Amino acid sequence: MSEIRLGAKVPDFELETYEPTKGDFGTFSLKDQIQKKRWTILFFYPADFTFV
Amino acid sequence: MGCDIVTVSTDTKFVHKAWQESEKELAKVKYPMGADRSGKVSRMFGVFDEDSGLDLRGTFIINPQGVLMNAEVNFYNLGRNIDEMMRKFKANMYLAKKTNEACPSKWKDEGDQTLTPSAKMVGKVHEALQGK
Numbered sequence: 001m002s003e004i005r006l007g008a009k010v011p012d013f014e015l016e017t018y019e020p021t022k023g024d025f026g027t028f029s030l031k032d033q034i035q036k037k038r039w040t041i042l043f044f045y046p047a048d049f050t051f052v
Numbered sequence: 053m054g055c056d057i058v059t060v061s062t063d064t065k066f067v068h069k070a071w072q073e074s075e076k077e078l079a080k081v082k083y084p085m086g087a088d089r090s091g092k093v094s095r096m097f098g099v100f101d102e103d104s105g106l107d108l109r110g111t112f113i114i115n116p117q118g119v120l121m122n123a124e125v126n127f128y129n130l131g132r133n134i135d136e137m138m139r140k141f142k143a144n145m146y147l148a149k150k151t152n153e154a155c156p157s158k159w160k161d162e163g164d165q166t167l168t169p170s171a172k173m174v175g176k177v178h179e180a181l182q183g184k
């Protein structure tokens with residue numbers, strides 16, 4: 001997989017998700033975001049059940 | 053134009069669910085919690101720590117065309133400033149409309165002073181920031 005850089009297109013990716021508002025699982029896909037013309041903020045953090 | 057925030061760690065979606073439901077601090081969390089168990093997406097963004105298998109505190113802003121506009125990575129032991137993250141996000145939204153302008157460091161919100169780089173401004177950034 002290519003390295004990403006500022007100003008360049010991010011390769012498409014998907015993530016399985018847990019959606020607290022629905023209490024259900026879902027999927028995030030960059031392709032969907034582009035289709036829906038929405039901005040995305042990705043917020044990485046070390047781990048659940050730790051002192052974030 | 054809308055924005056979606058997705059939080060991501062290398063936990064599974066099942067652990068996300070258990071944590072969100074049990075930790076009172078997270079009762080108000082409404083953002084989808086992404087599960088990157090393999091670290092594939094985390095590696096792509098350069099935030100995967102191979103030694104621990106955990107993600108560093110990385111924040112990435114992607115525009116509606118799928119282009120990466122902002123990247124910030126903090127080590128484990130340094131928290132992020134949410135105000136600064138929102139400032140960067142607002143600036144990116146603004147600059148997507150005003151493509152010939154630039155937001156200086158003190159820019160906070162629409163209406164604040166911006167710079168419009170030109171030949172006249174060379175060597176005169178101080179004066180431009182003073183509004184002269």
